[in-house]
Amino acid sequence: MPLPLEGLLVIEFCQFLAGPSAGLRLADLGARVIKIERPGSGEAGRQIAIKNLFIDGSSLVFHTINRNKESYAADLKNPDDLACVKQLLAQADIMTHNFRPGIMEKIGLDYDAVRALNPRIIYGVVTGYGPTGPWAAKPGQDLLIQSLSGLTYLSGTRDAGPTPFGIAVADIICGSHFTQGILAALLKRNETKQSVLVEVSLLESVLDMQFELLTTHFNDGGQLPQRSTARGTAHAYLSAPYGVYQTQDSYLALAMGNLDKLDATLHCGILTDYPTASSWFEGRDDIAERLATALREKPTATWLTELEPQGIWCAEVLNYQQAATSPGYQALGMQQLVELPTGQQLPTTRCPIRIDGEKLYSTKAAPRPGQHTETIQQEFQLDSQVLASASTFLPESAPNVPSQYKPLEGYLVVDFSQFLSGPSAALRLADLGARVIKIERPETGDICRHLYTSNVIMNGESSVFHAINRNKESFTADLKNELDREQVRELVRQANVVMHNYRPGVMERLGFDYASVKALNPNVVYGEISGYGSEGPWRDKPGQDLLLQSVSGLTWLSGNADSGPVPMGLSIVDMLAGAHLAQGLLACLVRRSSSGEGGLVQVSMLESAFDFQFEIITTFFNDGGQLPQRTQHNNAHAYLGAPYGIYQTQNGYLALAMGSIPVLSKLLGCDALLAYPEPAQAFAQRDEIKATLAQHLQTDTTEAWLAILEPADIWCANVLSWDKLMAHEGFKALDMVQDVRMVDGYQYQTTRCPIRLDGQLLTSSKGSPKLGQDNEAILQEIANLTAFRYGV
Numbered sequence: 001m002p003l004p005l006e007g008l009l010v011i012e013f014c015q016f017l018a019g020p021s022a023g024l025r026l027a028d029l030g031a032r033v034i035k036i037e038r039p040g041s042g043e044a045g046r047q048i049a050i051k052n053l054f055i056d057g058s059s060l061v062f063h064t065i066n067r068n069k070e071s072y073a074a075d076l077k078n079p080d081d082l083a084c085v086k087q088l089l090a091q092a093d094i095m096t097h098n099f100r101p102g103i104m105e106k107i108g109l110d111y112d113a114v115r116a117l118n119p120r121i122i123y124g125v126v127t128g129y130g131p132t133g134p135w136a137a138k139p140g141q142d143l144l145i146q147s148l149s150g151l152t153y154l155s156g157t158r159d160a161g162p163t164p165f166g167i168a169v170a171d172i173i174c175g176s177h178f179t180q181g182i183l184a185a186l187l188k189r190n191e192t193k194q195s196v197l198v199e200v201s202l203l204e205s206v207l208d209m210q211f212e213l214l215t216t217h218f219n220d221g222g223q224l225p226q227r228s229t230a231r232g233t234a235h236a237y238l239s240a241p242y243g244v245y246q247t248q249d250s251y252l253a254l255a256m257g258n259l260d261k262l263d264a265t266l267h268c269g270i271l272t273d274y275p276t277a278s279s280w281f282e283g284r285d286d287i288a289e290r291l292a293t294a295l296r297e298k299p300t301a302t303w304l305t306e307l308e309p310q311g312i313w314c315a316e317v318l319n320y321q322q323a324a325t326s327p328g329y330q331a332l333g334m335q336q337l338v339e340l341p342t343g344q345q346l347p348t349t350r351c352p353i354r355i356d357g358e359k360l361y362s363t364k365a366a367p368r369p370g371q372h373t374e375t376i377q378q379e380f381q382l383d384s385q386v387l388a389s390a391s392t393f394l395p396e397s398a399p400n401v402p403s404q405y406k407p408l409e410g411y412l413v414v415d416f417s418q419f420l421s422g423p424s425a426a427l428r429l430a431d432l433g434a435r436v437i438k439i440e441r442p443e444t445g446d447i448c449r450h451l452y453t454s455n456v457i458m459n460g461e462s463s464v465f466h467a468i469n470r471n472k473e474s475f476t477a478d479l480k481n482e483l484d485r486e487q488v489r490e491l492v493r494q495a496n497v498v499m500h501n502y503r504p505g506v507m508e509r510l511g512f513d514y515a516s517v518k519a520l521n522p523n524v525v526y527g528e529i530s531g532y533g534s535e536g537p538w539r540d541k542p543g544q545d546l547l548l549q550s551v552s553g554l555t556w557l558s559g560n561a562d563s564g565p566v567p568m569g570l571s572i573v574d575m576l577a578g579a580h581l582a583q584g585l586l587a588c589l590v591r592r593s594s595s596g597e598g599g600l601v602q603v604s605m606l607e608s609a610f611d612f613q614f615e616i617i618t619t620f621f622n623d624g625g626q627l628p629q630r631t632q633h634n635n636a637h638a639y640l641g642a643p644y645g646i647y648q649t650q651n652g653y654l655a656l657a658m659g660s661i662p663v664l665s666k667l668l669g670c671d672a673l674l675a676y677p678e679p680a681q682a683f684a685q686r687d688e689i690k691a692t693l694a695q696h697l698q699t700d701t702t703e704a705w706l707a708i709l710e711p712a713d714i715w716c717a718n719v720l721s722w723d724k725l726m727a728h729e730g731f732k733a734l735d736m737v738q739d740v741r742m743v744d745g746y747q748y749q750t751t752r753c754p755i756r757l758d759g760q761l762l763t764s765s766k767g768s769p770k771l772g773q774d775n776e777a778i779l780q781e782i783a784n785l786t787a788f789r790y791g792v
Contacts, residue, residue, distance in 0.1 A: 003030025004355060004587035004599070008186075010094040011036060011085075012069070013109075015043035017142070017168055017615075018202060019098035019126045020065045021175030026094070026182065027068040028351035028360045029587045034376060035066065035367070036085060039073040042369030048658070050619055050639035052683050056340050058366065064348055064618040066366035067338050073370025076107050080384035085109075087382050090117045094182060098126035101136050115195040122185045124198040126178055131199060133733025139657075140202045143636050144717035145170040147646065147655035149206040150725050154213070154236055154569030155558050158227040162646050162653050162719045164636040165568050166557030166628075172612060174205035176579040181755040183586035184432045188407035188757070190593045197758050204754035207736050211751045212420070213237060213570055215467035217722055218737065218749040220456045224721055227569070230288035234546050234567035239281035239455075242546065244317055244555060244565050245292050249299040251565050253550035254291070255313035255542075256451070265306060266294040281455050315547035317565045319627055320620045323553045331536025334610050335621070338365040347621040349614045352607035353584040356600050406433025406762065411589070413497040414439065414488075415472070416512065418446040420545070420571050421529050421605060422501035423468045424578030429497065429585065430471040431753035431762045437778065438469065438769065439488060442476045445771040459746040461768075467750050469768040470740050476772035479510045488512070490782045493520050496592075497585055499527035503543070504534045514600050523598040525588040527581050533604040543605045545571040552609035557616070557638055561630045577608040634690045641683030642676075642690050646719055652702040653719035656709075661689060667708055670696045735761060742767035 008031040012023040020035075020043075027033040037043050042058070045066075049059035056063075072088070074081040086109075089095055095114060097104055104110045111123045125131075128140020138144070146152055146164045156163030177200045185196035207214065213225065216237060225236035232244035232251075241254040241262060254262070259280055263270040268290040274283045295303065300316050307314045323329050334352075337345040351360040376382070411434040415426040423438075423446070430436040440446050448468065449461045456463045475491070477484040492498055498517050500507055507513040507528070514526045531543020541547070549555050549567050559566030584601035592598055610617060616628065619639055628638035634645035636655075643656040643664060656664075661682055665673035672692045676685060697705060702718050709716045725731050738752045746767065753762040 002591070003360070004591040005030035008032070008093045009091065010034070010096065011089055011092045013095070013097035013099070014126065015098065016045045016048065017061075017065060017171035018140075018174045019096055019178065020045065021172060022124075022178040022182065023069060023096060024065055024067065025175070025179045025351065025583060028362060029353070029355070029583075031094070033069040034088070034372070035069050035071045036076075037071050037073055037369050039075055039370060042071065042073075046369070050615065050637070051623065052641075052680065053619060053623060055344070055346065055622070056342055056368070058368075060619055060622055061615050063338075063340075063346060063366040064615045067348065068362045068364045069367060070372040070376065071367035071370055072376050073373045076109070082108065083384045084377065084382040086117055088376070088380055089114055089121065091380055092118065092121060093186070094122040094124065096124040096126070096178070096182070098140070100140075101127060101131055111197050119195055120189060120193065121195050122182055122189060122198060123195060124178060124182050124185075125200075126174060127199070127201045129203045129730060130201045130734050133730050135203070135730035135733075138717075139713075139715045141657045141715045142168040142170045142202070143644065143646075143655050143657045144715060145202045145206050147653075147717045147719040148725065148730075149203060149210070150720060150722040151206055151210065152646065152719060153225055153721055154210075154227070156227065156563070156566055156569070157231060157233055158229050160559070160563075161648065163559060163566070164646060164655075166559070166630065166635065166637055167613060167616060168637075169209070169568075169572070170202045170206045173209050173575070173579070174200055174202045176576070176583065177205050177208070177754050179583050180428060180579070180586060181757065183583065183590055184407040184755070185757060186590045187586070187593055188405065190590075191407075192405065199756040199759070200754055201734075204734055204736060207734075208751055208754040209572075209575060210570060212464045212467040214722070215748070215750040216456050216463040219458055219463055222723065224723060228288060229285050230292070231564065232292070233288070233569075235569055239277075240284040240287035241291055243288055244546075244550065244567055245295045246564065247295050247300045247303060248297060251317035251550075252295060252300050252303050253315045253317055253546050253567075255544045255546050258310075258312040259287070261310050261312055262291065262307075265310070266291065268294055278455055313542045313544050313547060315541075315550045317550040317555055318553055319556050320553040320617065321625060321627060323551060324620075326551070328532055328536055328538035328551065328606065329610075331538070332533050332604070332607055332610075333359055334607060336361045336363070338363055340365045341368060341371070346618075348618040349610055352580050352603055352611035354600075354602040355584065355588065357602070407757070408432045408434035411435065411496040412494055413437070413499065414491050414495040416498075416500035416502070416507070417529070418501065419448050419451070420464070420468060420574035421543075421577040422499060422581070423448070424575055425527070425529075425581040425585070426499065427468055427471065428578070428582045428753065431764065432755075434497070436472040437491060437774070438472045438474050439479075440474055440476050440771060442478055442772065445474070445476070449771070458748055459742060459744070466748060466768045470750060471764045471766045472769055473774035473778065474769035474772055475775055475778050479512070485511065487779065487782055489520055490785060491778070492517055492524070494785065495521060495524060496589065497525045497527065499581070499585070501529035501543070504530055504539050518598070523592060523596055525585055525592060525598050525601065527585045527601040529577050529581055530602070530604045532606045534602065538606070545573045545605075548573040548605045548609050552606060552613070553617075554609060554613060556628055557613075557630070558635075559630065560635045561632050563630075572612070573605050573609045576612050577603055577605045580608050580611070631690055632687045634694055642686040643693055645690060647694050647697045649697050649702045649705060650700055654697060654702050654705050655717045655719055656693070657715035659714050663712075664693075664714070667712055667714065668696060668705070672696070738763045738765070740765055740767040743770060743773050
């Protein structure tokens with residue numbers, strides 16, 4: 001079968017990471033992506049290096065994000081070049097950019113101008129803070145977004161201060177949302193025959209990434225997250241034993257639950273003092289300290305042999321060298337080689353999505369600036385003397401579709417998944433208009449209904465469940481009962497999408513694996529998430545977020561050099577796997593809308609975790625296998641030089657992104673920084689520079705420093721907690737919070753989908769379902785369908 005997006009043309013004006021990462025995903029799914037770059041220098045991201053690594057004249061980061069694309073050089077201030085670009089746009093399916101608001105209007109390539117050239121184009125925009133509001137013109141830089149969004153108060157210990165994720169998480173998650181929006185817009189265009197505007201922002205994406213925790217915050221009296229004081233803490237809202245613990249020779253990750261089995265094995269006396277699950281949250285600091293003392297007595301391997309057979313969710317904590325040589329990693333085939341114009345082969349990671357059972361590899365490296373200009377001009381017959389006009393593409397007669405039409409309206413998703421990864425993908429499909437029917441066990445339902453964060457109970461169930469499962473229906477069925485199975489088969493026959501996140505082999509035993517479902521519904525799009533892939537020695541391990549962070553090397557990126565492994569303080573791997581599944585499902589639905597072919601979409605949490613680190617792992621592959629070295633203090637990215645980090649001021653904290661040390665010396669009045677005039681010193685001597693900055697910045701307030709630095713276009717930001725963020729007009733302008741109502745009248749607040757289509761917010765007032773609340777109505781539908789099929 002062809003790749004889902006084969007035949008589609010993407011024109012990319014994006015630079016740096018968020019927009020180009022979406023272009024990379026579209027390319028890996030089969031689209032042709034042409035980058036529009038400045039003649040000579042190319043896009044600015046070619047010169048943004050991590051660890052000062054350059055290959056063939058461009059940064060290693062650029063090569064990582066822009067493989068599998070072509071480069072067309074054009075000066076957009078030159079009328080002849082602009083005319084040629086407009087002709088190219090008139091023949092494209094998709095255009096993307098991530099310039100600040102107002103830039104494309106000045107050039108004449110804003111949405112209205114481009115859709116006049118091509119009435120069927122998908123026009124995608126990435127901004128930092130949304131299209132309007134007081135922050136609209138601020139630089140959309142990853143560390144600044146983390147700082148303003150409250151994210152930095154989730155990781156690390158309580159006394160560590162704000163701790164940023166040591167990776168470009170805002171860029172990457174926003175690129176993922178951008179991809180989802182573009183794919184959904186393609187479905188909408190196929191229905192309406194009209195252009196679609198897709199808008200995402202870094203800030204909205206990072207807020208959406210925190211949706212389960214923000215929902216808890218909104219419905220818990222506005223209490224702020226309280227991180228544990230115990231070293232290795234992994235989640236501000238989860239109780240003991242959740243965290244990473246030092247052993248006799250390394251580290252061990254312990255996920256939620258199983259405290260009774262742990263206490264019986266370690267003999268800590270925990271259950272004597274903390275006999276109930278509710279007390280495990282209140283006493284988590286003391287419990288963690290007792291566990292830490294006991295676990296230091298034996299090596300990690302010994303603990304694994306004792307704990308894993310008991311079903312205790314645990315894992316060793318690996319660095320990149322250990323992870324890349326592990327049999328679980330090698331079974332994935334996650335590494336690929338791309339060939340540079342010089343003939344040099346550059347190892348990097350592949351796309352984490354499998355389509356129709358095939359891994360998506362590509363040997364095509366990132367292009368040199370303007371490498372494909374001449375061939376593209378000939379192929380598309382670009383002539384600067386022929387101005388592109390609206391007559392280039394004549395609009396087809398558009399069907400009578402309401403302006404509020406959502407891309408997946410009329411689509412049925414049957415969702416067997418539970419916990420977070422699969423349900424988060426189904427939530428995105430629901431927000432895009434699909435009808436999602438959640439298949440649940442009678443009496444207990446999805447286990448996540450009782451997976452509490454911070455012991456917050458909302459209408460009898462956990463805040464996590466309510467956050468992830470709004471906008472869905474619940475159908476209870478015992479899949480070991482033949483009558484119930486036949487009812488579910490009828491739903492499957494009608495579905496556009498069927499999805500699950502059970503361990504390999506479970507759906508085969510239940511009779512709802514891909515082959516069985518395809519026999520019932522030949523054109524179905526079938527999605528599955530596993531923990532570690534469908535093959536290899538780790539396939540049957542529990543796919544739990546903290547464990548995946550631990551075995552993928554992710555815990556060695558955040559915190560300072562002496563912090564040990566520091567997990568990211570939310571379920572980042574779950575969310576990424578869900579986002580990747582949504583991308584794959586949408587891509588196959590696009591293919592299905594044009595060819596009628598369904599498909600199989602497979603992702604694993606481990607592949608998603610490695611893909612999340614693709615720029616950093618590519619650096620590791622191409623830097624002699626050197627492990628990341630975090631700075632001694634103020635660390636925010638192990639591969640970036642000073643000043644990159646968060647610094648304490650006289651009254652709070654200040655985030656500083658990339659910047660010239662001599663310029664900062666002058667602006668801040670810090671003469672000690674004059675000792676570091678060379679750009680290379682920013683990385684080579686970053687600990688010294690950061691120590692000097694840290695001392696100097698405590699001499700004045702955050703507001704005073706911002707008043708000096710922002711007018712000089714230095715990338716900086718205040719570091720806000722959720723209460724301060726939500727009181728700010730920049731947050732209010734997003735309209736990010738929505739009220740939803742359950743069938744029994746219970747109302748709660750949560751976040752909305754971070755994607756805007758045609759300027760409209762994707763909101764829904766439908767809350768999470770009560771267990772089995774939709775059985776009666778759905779059973780009547782099944783009876784009607786059965787009667788119709790057999791002429792009863």
